[in-house]
Amino acid sequence: MTTTLDRRRAIAFLVAAATVLAAVRPATAKEALKPSDGAKRAHIWKDAIAAFEKQDAESPAEPGMVLFVGSSSVRLWDLPKWFPDLPVLNRGFGGSTIIDAVHFVDTLVLKHQPAVIVLYSGDNDLAGGLSAEQVHRDFQEFVKVVRKELPETPIVYMCVKACTARWKNAEEIKKANGLIAAQCAKDDSLTYVDVWDAMLDADGQPRPDLLRDDGLHMVDAGYQIWVDQLRPVLDKLLKSQRQLQAVGEEQ
DSSP: OOOHHHHHHHHHHHHHHHHHHHHHHHHHHHOOOOOOGGGGGGGGGGGHHHHHHHHHHHOOTTOOEEEESSSHEEEETOOOHHOSSSEEEEOOOOOHHHHHHHHTTHHHHHGOOOOOOEOOOOOHHTTTTTTTTHHHHHHHHHHHHHHHTTTTEEEEEEOOOOTTGGGGGGGHHHHHHHHHHHHHTTTTTTTEETTTTGGTTTTTSSSGGGGGTTTTSHHHHHHHHHHHHHHHHHHHHHHHHHHHHHHHHHH
């Protein structure tokens, strides 16, 4: 026989359960990260973007180049030296993050109609306090905005490198790299280039001989490792594109 006390206890239980569910649902919704806001940092890059626009006006790039975009490791990369037989375009700007490339994607990437996009970024993002998950989310946003205009263009992501200056962030870097690598593995139009292990010594520490005195930027030995890992990827992608182009012309 159900008593008044039993009914009251049942009602109290249902009310408590509903309260818990109501509290959980908003928290679950918040787990879906939004991309960072590039507009907040846009003023920082006014001069760098203006310089790119001036270059474009004076000497427009031909469509079909291999376009490199990202932070100072790209800006300092002497691309004609390392890729003398490839049409390359450097759109690296020091201190930038992935979301900065997203914000200026029209100027940096889309207008040039590249054959392949090589992105190195995420390093400054993590050093600035972003989580691995947020860096991955911002990478997803980069892919999204590029795909709107260039749905077939391959995107190559150079993983965040190992360096002494930011070794304290090593675990978060590896986590971000892993998240982006997993995404690339599921998408044939994305390629992940792993340079992490190649930049470590036998003890699993960053190799100082690959870095400048600041422990962050690379000397030629570091770039040699990058080229060794990247060049076969570029050759494969460009060969595939030439084959597709030839088929299209025959039709």
